[in-house]
Amino acid sequence: MMRAGLWAAALALTLIGGQVSADSSTVQTAAAPARGDVTNLPIPRYVSLKGSTGNARRGPSLSHRIDWVFKHSGMPLRVTAEFGHWRRVEDREGAGGWVHYSLLSGVRNVIIEEDMTELHMRADEASQVVAVAEAGAIMRLGACGLDWCEVSSDGVDGWVPKSGLWGVFPDETRD
CATH class of the missing domain: 2.30.30.40 (SH3 Domains)
Known part of the structure; x- marks a missing residue:
């Protein structure tokens, strides 16, 4: 009975685009991002x-x-x-x-990860600091480049290194 269950699971994975290794313990999926069954939006x-x-x-x-x-x-x-x-x-x-x-x-909102994070006028470490945010602050996410994201809260708007935020993917860009 257990083998039949494993075989059915392997068959189901194969039918939805996964590839099961020879030992059936690992699954490799195609390069396409996973999509939700209900919304067809990316997961995660x-x-x-x-x-x-x-x-x-x-x-x-x-x-x-x-x-x-x-x-x-x-x-x-x-x-x-x-x-x-x-x-x-x-x-x-x-x-x-x-x-x-x-x-x-x-x-889209993000959480500031480090205490006393500086919000800059531009996506540049050398630009003017317009505000400082505490760790755990929730801010609205704006545009994101490769390394910086624009965030805002309570009338304050600035740029923060992406690495200091939770709620945005490392490779994500936004206009």
Whole structure:
């Protein structure tokens, strides 16, 4: 019975574009990024918490236990899976669970990783510092180049090295 289950799993992986190695313990996928079964959007991707609280459940339904409660409006979250109206999300520390899609927004926010991060006038270390942000500050994500991203909050707008942000992919660029 166990072998039949492994064979069925290997067949399913092959049918969706994966290649199973000879020992069936590893899977190699094609170069195309993974897409969600429900939205056809990239997995993983970043979203933000729409309201001031959001329950993260053990599974994708209201009958599952609440494992975590997100309590910061605009908190960036990484979507790692989809099932019906539910999205599996995690925060920068890896905590999370299944959240109903109505609690999430496509607005992109980031978290400042280092305390006293300088926001520059331009995407240049030598440019004027316009503000300083504390570690954990949630800011709206704007344009991103290869190494810098524009962020804003409470009327302050500046550029920060991408490496100092959580909520944006290292190779991501935005206009």
